[in-house]
Amino acid sequence: MAFAINCKMKLFFKHFPLLVHLILLSADKARGEFHGEERQALMDLVSGFNSSFLHHNWTKVMCLDTDPVARWFGIKCLNGRVTGISLENMNLTGKIRPDVLTNIPLLVELSLKNNSISGPMMDFSNNPNLIRIDLSDNRFSGEISSSLLKLDSLAFLHLQNNNLNGSIPPFDQPGRLQFFNVSYNNLSGPIPNTTLLQSMDPSAFIHNQNLCGPPTSTPCPTNSSTDPNPDNGSDPKKHSKKSKLPPILWAVNVVVLVVLLFLFIIYFKKYRKLKKQAVEKQNAEMGTDDQNVNIEGKGKRMTGYVEGESKGKLVFLDGGIRFELDELLRASAEGLGKGNFGNCYKAMLENGPTVVVKRLRDLKPLSSHEFMKQVGIIAEQKHPNLMPLIAYYYSKEEKLLIYKLASNGNAYNRLHEGKGKPSRIPFRWSSRLAVARGVARALQHLHSNTKSSNVAPHGNLKLSNVLLDENDDVLVTDYGLTTLVAAPLAAQRMTAYKSPEYQSSKKVSRKSDVWSYGCLLLELVTGRLSADSAPAGTTAVDLCSWVHRAVREEWTAEIFDVEIAVQRSANHGMLKLLQIAMKCCERSPENRPEINEVVREVESITVVADSEDEEFSSMDPSLTDDSMSATSPRIHNE
Template identity: 30%
Template sequence: MVSGLFWLVFLLCNSFILVGSLNDEGSALLSFRHSIQDPEGSLSNWNSSDENPCSWIGITCQEEKVVSVSIPKKNLFGLLSSALGSLSALRHVNLRNNKFFGSLPIELFHAPGLQSLVLCGNSLSGSIPPQIGNLSYLQALDLSQNWFNGSIPTTLVQCKRLKSLDLSHNNLTGPLPIGFGIGLVALEKLDLSFNKLNGSIPWDMGNLSSLQGTIDLSYNFFSGPIPASLGHLPEKVYIDLSHNNLSGLIPQNGGLVNRGPTAFIENPGLCGPPLKKSCSSYTPGVNAPSSISNLPDNFPAQTSDGKKGKRRGLSKIAVIVIVVSNVCGICLVGLLLSCCYWRLCACRKGKDEGSDNVEKGSNECLCFRKDESGPLSENGEQYELVALDTQVAFDLDELLKASAFVLGKSGIGIVYKVVLENGLTLAVRRLGEGGSQRYKEFQTEVAAIGKIRHPNIVTLRAYYWCVEEKLLIYDYIPNGNLSAAIHGKAGLVSFMPLSWSVRLRIMKGIAKGLAYLHEFSPKKYVHGDLKPSNILLGPNMEPQISDFGLGRLANITGGGSATPPSNPMAFEIPQQQQNAPTEIITTSSPLISGSCYQAPEALKIVKPSQKWDVYSYGVILLEMISGKSPMVQVGTSEIDLVKWIQLCIEEKKPLSDVLDPFLARDSDKEEEMVAVLKISLACVQTSPEKRPSMRHVSDALYTLTTSTN
C-alpha cells in the first residue's frame, strides 16, 4: 500500500516536470530575451514554466514549431542574439524600429526556410554576411535605416525568390554584384537609396521585369552612362537616379521616355531631355553614351573611324606629379609645425590689453600666445594646425602672419576675416580657452564635422588647438547672410530685394543641404539651430548652411552655451570697407533671436530631431515669401510669423496681403509662390509626425519650373 502510494507520487511529480519543461525552441527564445533589455515589458509573458513558446507575445507557431518572431517598435535594446538561428522552422523575423545594435549574427542565416527578414530602423552595423546566399526561400529583405557598411555580398543574387529588397539609408559601398539583374528577376521592390554605392549601373538591371512602384538608386555615387536597358522596365515603374555622378545622354527609349526631371537631377554630367541641358558634346552614332551603355567600364569606345578612343582623364605622369606634390606639401607643413611654439606676429603688450584692442575693431594681425607651460602630452594635446581637407594650401605660419579684421563677436568667441598674402580669404573663429582635458573629444567632434562636404554647407577646412587658443578655420563666404538679403542691413539705406528666381534657388539649395545632413551625411546629423543668419550667400547667391556642430564644440572648449549663436561668418564687411577697421557687431542671445525658428516641441524635448530642422526651414520659407520679420506687429502686440500666416488663412485674406510686395514684379510666378507656400505650411505643422522629410521637401521644390541658373 505504502509502496504503491510512493510510486504514484513519483509518477505524478515526474509528469509535472515533463509538463513544466520548456522545449528547445522556447529555451532559444529565452536566451534571446536575456541578451536584451525590454523597457516596455513587451515580453513579459515569456515564461520558462511554459511547455512551449507558442502562446508568447510576438511568437507564431505551426505544429508547435516557431515560424514567426514579430516584435516591432517595442524599444528592445541590445545585441541581436544568434539564438534565433536555432529555430529550424523559422519563416519570418520582424524586429523593425527597435534599438538593436552590433553586427548581424551569421547563425541567423542557418534557418534555411526563412522567407522574410525585416530589421529596418535599428542601429545594426558591420557588413552583410555572405551567408545570406543560403536563404534560397527569402522573399523580403529590409535592412534599411541602419549603419551597415561594406559592399552588397555577391551571394545575394542567389536569393532568386527575393521580391522586396530595401537596403536604403546605410553606409554601403562598392558596386552592385555581378548578375544583379539576372539573378533577382523576381524583384518587385528595390530601394538602394542613401548609401555610398559606386561603379556603373549594371546593364542587366533592365531584366527586372517584375518591378512595381519605384526603383530607387538615388543619393549614391553611381557613375557612367545610364544603361538604355532600363527602358525595358515596366512603364509603371518610377526610376529615381537623382543625386549620383551619372553622365552622358539620357536614353530615350521605353520606360525612360517622358520621365520627369526629378528622376535625373543632381547628376552634373547628364544631359538631354527631360533636363534643360543640351548634349552638344555628343554626336549621335559617334560618341553618344547610349551606344556604349552596355559595355564594361574598361572597354575602349570606338570612334567613327574605327579607332579606339582614348579614355578621358589624367595621365599617369599627371597623377604622379600630383601625388609627389601632395607628399612634399605635407612634409613642408610638418616642418612648419614647430612655429606653433612661438609668437608669430606682434600683438599689443599684454594679453588683456590685446583683447581690449581687438574688441575695438582695430585692424590687427590675428595672433595668439605660445603656451608657456609646454605641451600637455598626457592629455594628447597637439600644438599644430590640423588640416581637414587635402586641398588646404596654407600653413600655420601663413595664417598667423596674415592680415585679419574683426568681423563680429557673439556668444561663442570672436570671428575674424583673414586675408593671406596670396589673397586667399578665410574666416577664423576663436573659441574659449577651456576644455584642456577634453582634447580627444574635441578632436573627434571636429574631425566628424570636417568630413561634411556639400555645396550648400560651409566647409570647415582646419583647426588649431592649444591651451590658450582654439581656432576653427572656414571658407569665407562673401555675400553676407540670408537675413540681411531678405530685410536689408541696419544702417544701410540702399537695399535691392531678391527676385523670385533667386529666392527659389536659395530655397532649393537650403533644402538640398539639410537633406544631405539628415540622410546622406556619415551620421545623419541634425543642425538644431537653423535660421536666416546661419545661412550664408556665396558669390552667385548660392546658399551655404553654417554653424553646424558649433554648439557642441563650444561646450567642450567652454566658449559658449549649448545653443549655437549667430553664424561665425555672418558679419560681413561691406565691399568698400574691406581694408578698413570694422566695428564689432554683438548679436542678441540665441535663445531670443532664434526662438521664432524653433519647433514647438523644442521647449519640452532636450534632444533635437530632424523634424526640428524641418520646422525651422518652413519658417524661413515663410519669411522669404512674405518678406516679414519672424515677429509680426499686429495692432499693439507681436505674434510669430507662423501664427500670422495662419491668421491670414483663417481670415481668407488675399494672396497679395501675404506675399512680399517686392514680388509683385514676378506676378507670372504666382503659381510657384503658392506651391512654395503650401510646402512651408506642411513644414510648420505642430505635430512633428505630420511634417515631411527634407528629402521630400527638396524633391517637391525641384518640380517647380523656375530655372536655378
C-alpha cells in the first residue's frame, strides 16, 4: 500500500510543472479572450465617430502597462482590462450602437461630454461597476435607458443638454447617487416620487417643458375623470337620491369649517398670549428689545424678526464708518445675487454709505463666542487686494457680514457681459494683467497667513469673487468662509474650479487654490466661459482640456481672446501668462508651483504701451506654437 502511494506521489511531482504550465496557458487564453472582446467593443465604438485622430491612435496595444505612451487616447486600464473611457471636448459626431458596452464589464467611468453624438443612449446592463457617466452637451435622443436603475454603484449621472424625451425612470439609489442632472432636454410627465429624485435641487430638471411635479415648482395637470357609471336616467329613485346628496354634503362641510375656524381662533389667541409672555420674560432677562432684520429685493426695507445673544448690535471691526442697526433696517435694499452660503444685498443707508450685506446660511452650529472668533480671523487678513470686512451681526436666527461696496462690479461681468455689442468697453490687456496680479498677491497673503497646509485659504476663488472698486483696484472677497462651514459642505460647495484631486476624493488644499488661480487665468486670456464656474444654462467649455488640445494640435494663436489679441505688443505678456496658467493647472498637485513662485512670474510680466486702436493681426509664430511646445508643461487629460 505504501509502495503504491509513493509511486503516485512521484508521478504527481514528475508532471507538476506540466500542470502549472497548462493552468497558466488557460489563464492567458481567458485573458486574451477578454482583451479581444474589449478591443472589438472599442473598435465598434470608434467606428461610429468621425474622428481621424482616434482612428489613427487606436491601433497599438490597448492596455500596455509597460509602455504608457502607447496606450490608446482616452482609455483607462487596470491590470490589462478597460476601466475608463474619457473622450471629452473632441467635436465627435455620429451614433453609438446601444449594445456597444456589453463586452466591457469592468467599466467604471464613461465620459463623452461636450461633443455632438446623436442617437439613443447605450445599454448599461453589463456594466455594474459604473460610478460616473457623463453624456452631457451632446445630441442623444430617445428615452433615458432603464438599465441605469441597475447600477447600484452609480454616483454621478450627467445627462443635461441633450434631446432626450419620455419620462424619468424612478431612480432611487440613496447614499450612492450624489449628482444627477437631466436639465435642458425634452422630458415629460411627473417626476417620480422617489426619495432620491425628490431630494435633488430643482435646477437638475429645468428647461424640460413638459416635466412637472416636485421638486420643481411646475404643478402637474389634473385629469378630470368621467363617472364610470354614468346616470342615464334609467333609475328615477337613484337619481333622486343623488340629487339630494350634494346639499347634505354642503351642510356637513359648512359645520366642519365653522368648528375648525373656532378651534383655530382659540389656538391662535392662546399662542399669541404664550409668545408675548415668553418675549417679556426673555427681555427682562436680557435687558434688550427684539430687533427686526429681513433683507428683501430692490427698493424694499430691511425688516423681519431676529433674536439672539447679541440683539440689536452691529460689531464693527475697523476704525472707519459707523452706523446703528436701526439705520441698516431702514435702508433700501437691492439684491446682488445668490452665493453658495447666502445671498448678497446692496443696502443704501439714508444718511450714510452704501454697503454690501452678506446674509449667511447653512453654517455649522457656532456659539456667539465661536462665531466672533472665526470672524475675527477673517477680519485680521489685511491686504490691499482683499476686500475688508467692516462689521458683522450675530443672533441665533441671523448671521450677517458687512463689506464696503465695490462700485465697478466684478471681473466676471467685466470680462463676459456685453460681448459683441457696440456699447461694450473693451477689457484691455493691461486691465486683465492687473486682475491677475491683484488676485495672485491676495492669494500669497492668504497662504502665508494660514497655519495649516491642508486647507484652502480661499477655497472658492473665481472671477465673480474678484471685485473692482471705483479706481479699478482689485479686491478678492469670499475668503476664509471655510472656517464657518461644516467640512463636508465646504468641500461640496466652495470649490468653483474642480481640481482633479477634488473630483476624485473631494480634497482641497493650498494647491487647490493654485489650480483655481490657473483656471481663472485661462478664463482671463481666452475670454471663454469655464464649465466649472459658469452659471447654469450658459454655454461653457472645460478650459484646461480645450487649451491642452489647442497646444497639442498647434493652433495656439486661436486661444487668446480677440479683444486682447489685437494688441500686438501684448503678445509676449499674454503668452507668458498662459504658460503660468498651464503650470498651475498641472494634474498632479505636487507638480504645481507654490503661490510665491507664481507671484514672482506674474510680476515679471511687463506692460508695453501700444495703441488702443491696433488692427488685428496674427500673433508672431515664434511666440505661439513653437514656444509653447518648448517651454510649457503638458496638461494631462486622462
